[in-house]
Amino acid sequence: MPNPPQAPRRALLVIDVQNEYATGALRIQYPPLADSLRNIDRAMDAAHAAGIPVVVVQQSAPPGAPLFATGSHGWELHEVVASRPRDHWLCKTLPSAFAGTGLGEWLRARAIDAVTVVGYMTHNCDDTTIKHAFDAGLRVEFLMDASGSVPYANRAGSATAEEIHRVFAVVQQSRYAAVTTTDDWIAHLAEGTAPERDSIHASHRRALAAASAPAGGATGHGRH
Template sequence: MHVQANAALILIDQQQGILHPRLGPRNNPEAEARMLELLQHWRRTARPVAHVQHLSHSPESVFWPGQSGVEFQQRFLPGEGERLVQKRVPDAFSATGLEDWLRQAGIEQLVIVGVATHNSVEATARTAGNLGFDTWVVEDACYTFDKADYFGVPHSAQEVHAMSLGNLHGEYATVVSSGVVLGA
């Protein structure tokens, strides 16, 4: 496995609202540390970074514009020259200009991290794969929350995370660990 010199790091929804207790139990307590390691590596190696910010349609959302939850966490503030992608739906490619920016920059490889694994991460990775990007999802730099399935059966955040990664791996993306990415 090889990380291209211009591979883009796509950092999804690292906003203050994602830390709200009402979202419930989550998995991967070290995910933010892995995200920050990757972000620092991308900055050191002058690779492109895109910070994805969700702007909700719902006033009940932790990402409703005009309140603190929509703002980036301090440790994940976009740096100078890094791309800001604002989305209104889980998929970071939908009506955002992300694909145009990547194509114009000649970027063919994406490394996706962030939240929530089963929602915005999975939606974005599916589209990236469908668009033909060499898409990597970093399993230990993503996390999600407990969720009931369609039939009302509750699943732990780790189970939801594992199923989402299983949906992606081999079809839309390659699922890897941060150690693999940093060593590649």
């Protein structure tokens, strides 16, 4: 019989869980902040219990900047993260946790081949970090209920926080990351397994099939 697939060697990346997103100028709206913080808390505790390294990432800007000004209350880590053990801390000035931080080298030195992403924001630093990790050949997981978004409006249009969060999660699952919930991820840890990501082709074909189905009909698809 073939050998079962080897469980990934994970690190948990806790992205920018800072006061700016809780009480500052970028308050997370969807999913509700209390829910995502609770799930970030659970993911960190589960990772620590499973021996998975926890990497805490902190966004920084120059003093006086409107967001994440170094030393300000908004820049400080939220208590949920600040109060929990971590294996590595890094400061970044760009969206990706890999950009200019040495994170890639830190992971390689520990033979880590998979990263699980939680934190803020889904469409900005999470998305950029996920795609950077994917391009680097890492397996990526994204906990969609341990992250969140804010609404935007600009000359290109407008979108609610729910729309932004949902659409980015769908796109990530189509190729870049296995998108799952904190409950399912913790279950995978216990079982020594990993959630699966989808493909662009399958995601597109499934959407076409749903669009062409008779009104009131149902199209089934597997759980991912």
